[in-house]
Amino acid sequence: MEFTLNPCTFKYFLTKQLHKFNVEINIKLLPLCLVPYTKLSATFHLTHQCNLRCTYCYTGEKLNIPMSKATADKGIDFVFAEARKNGIEKLLIMFFGGEPLIEKDLLLHIADRFIREKGDIEVNFQMSTNGTLLRPDLLDELLRRRICR
Numbered sequence: 001m002e003f004t005l006n007p008c009t010f011k012y013f014l015t016k017q018l019h020k021f022n023v024e025i026n027i028k029l030l031p032l033c034l035v036p037y038t039k040l041s042a043t044f045h046l047t048h049q050c051n052l053r054c055t056y057c058y059t060g061e062k063l064n065i066p067m068s069k070a071t072a073d074k075g076i077d078f079v080f081a082e083a084r085k086n087g088i089e090k091l092l093i094m095f096f097g098g099e100p101l102i103e104k105d106l107l108l109h110i111a112d113r114f115i116r117e118k119g120d121i122e123v124n125f126q127m128s129t130n131g132t133l134l135r136p137d138l139l140d141e142l143l144r145r146r147i148c149r
Ligand code: SF4
Pocket: 050, 051, 052, 053, 054, 057, 058, 059, 060, 097, 098, 099, 130
């Protein structure tokens, strides 16, 4: 799992950087850490495998390493813990690959957990797909969870 750069990760990187810089720079940067943020995004890389072989692409069969369900569950737990600890109001969960629909069961499992456990947090989904594996029944499943619209 990989977090995109957002206020949470920015704060983390900034905190690390604070050890390197002098006090004067720290004081200038510190107010940025105090800006409240209410959104968090997280990207789940479900697999590096893809059913296409685009020549320019870094991924594909050579990196046929899917995410395990245990890893996905730990990732979900982590995202919820961070969100609740920081008073996050909106979560954006992104599915990425390779081709994420190769791992459609895992994708639906992750989406279902976020929907089931979100409480007051607004959860939205995005997916990066080549679209070749979309079939009517799978499309229905994705639409039902608002993974695509
Ligand atoms: S469809 Fe996307 S992930 Fe698949 S090989 Fe092409 S660029 Fe890479």
